Amino acid sequence: xxxxxxxxxxxxxxQSPAKIGLVRLNDQEVCLIDSGNDxxxxxxxxxxxxxxxxxxxxxxxxxxxxxxxxxNRYLQSQTGCRIYAPGIDCAFTRHPVLEPSFLYGGFPCKDxxxxxxxAQESDARELTEDCLPEGFEILPLxxxxxxxxxxxxxxxxVYLADCLSSRExxxxxxxxxxxDAAAYLDTLQMVKTLxxxxxxxxxxxxxxDISALAQYNIDKVLEIADRITDLxxxxxxxxxxLQKLFSGYGLTMNFEQYVLVGSTVRSYLAWLKDxxxxxxxxxxxxxxxxxx
Numbered sequence: 644x645x646x647x648x649x650x651x652x653x654x655x656x657x658q659s660p661a662k663i664g665l666v667r668l669n670d671q672e673v674c675l676i677d678s679g680n681d682x683x684x685x686x687x688x689x690x691x692x693x694x695x696x697x698x699x700x701x702x703x704x705x706x707x708x709x710x711x712x713x714x715n716r717y718l719q720s721q722t723g724c725r726i727y728a729p730g731i732d733c734a735f736t737r738h739p740v741l742e743p744s745f746l747y748g749g750f751p752c753k754d755x756x757x758x759x760x761x762a763q764e765s766d767a768r769e770l771t772e773d774c775l776p777e778g779f780e781i782l783p784l785x786x787x788x789x790x791x792x793x794x795x796x797x798x799x800x801v802y803l804a805d806c807l808s809s810r811e812x813x814x815x816x817x818x819x820x821x822x823d824a825a826a827y828l829d830t831l832q833m834v835k836t837l838x839x840x841x842x843x844x845x846x847x848x849x850x851x852d853i854s855a856l857a858q859y860n861i862d863k864v865l866e867i868a869d870r871i872t873d874l875x876x877x878x879x880x881x882x883x884x885l886q887k888l889f890s891g892y893g894l895t896m897n898f899e900q901y902v903l904v905g906s907t908v909r910s911y912l913a914w915l916k917d918x919x920x921x922x923x924x925x926x927x928x929x930x931x932x933x934x935x
Contacts (some may be wrong), residue, residue, distance in 0.1 A: 651800050667697070706787070709760055715763070742760055786806065809856070812847075834857045870891065881905075
């Protein structure tokens, strides 16, 4: 873990729970793509920088989930590097309490205020084309989170953030977190034909060809949508739908899974309603979902 792996002349990634991109800008200066899940990740990154005699100039966050921005504050305090984050995710990076609040739908209790969902604040600036290193390209990857992006480097490496889960992860956990199902499917279709020399997803193996994995993720989204629709042959409230999904997939409920999978299921329900596959009715002061 935290091994530095070179994938092209200038581009690397650091093997960690969420892969961290590292790109050499010249002989002395580097930038990072994301910063890991906590202060300890930041320390390990700093050790890699020091060992190679590199100076960190900037962190380019793909999105604001805590496992991608958790090292921001430590690295910024140690190196003075700039931090950039895209769109709405910049606000979440500056004010990380927004993530557990959004997931829970209210003020998060102590069970949800921990480093997995709540990173430390960092002084992020909004990502624009003007702040990119020479040769970098921003790749919009909406769907998993609000304004998530990936990056293509000047030597053709594509960092894909969280738009793909590995087959192993999908087979084990079944329902991967997403915010906007329609945008997520569009992103995956785009990624299938995206040109690149090497693709580095945060939660899957780096590969020269990502199309088959993208299709596997698409198929899983469609499978979950079909399962939810089938469950709603009779009117069901959200909590019952969630319980049936957990039981059907053999998942175990805890507070983290409740908010992560629960938020995702709400997003599926919204998408299925917007596309005409589900309707809602209010009965005995309950909001019920029913197949059309």
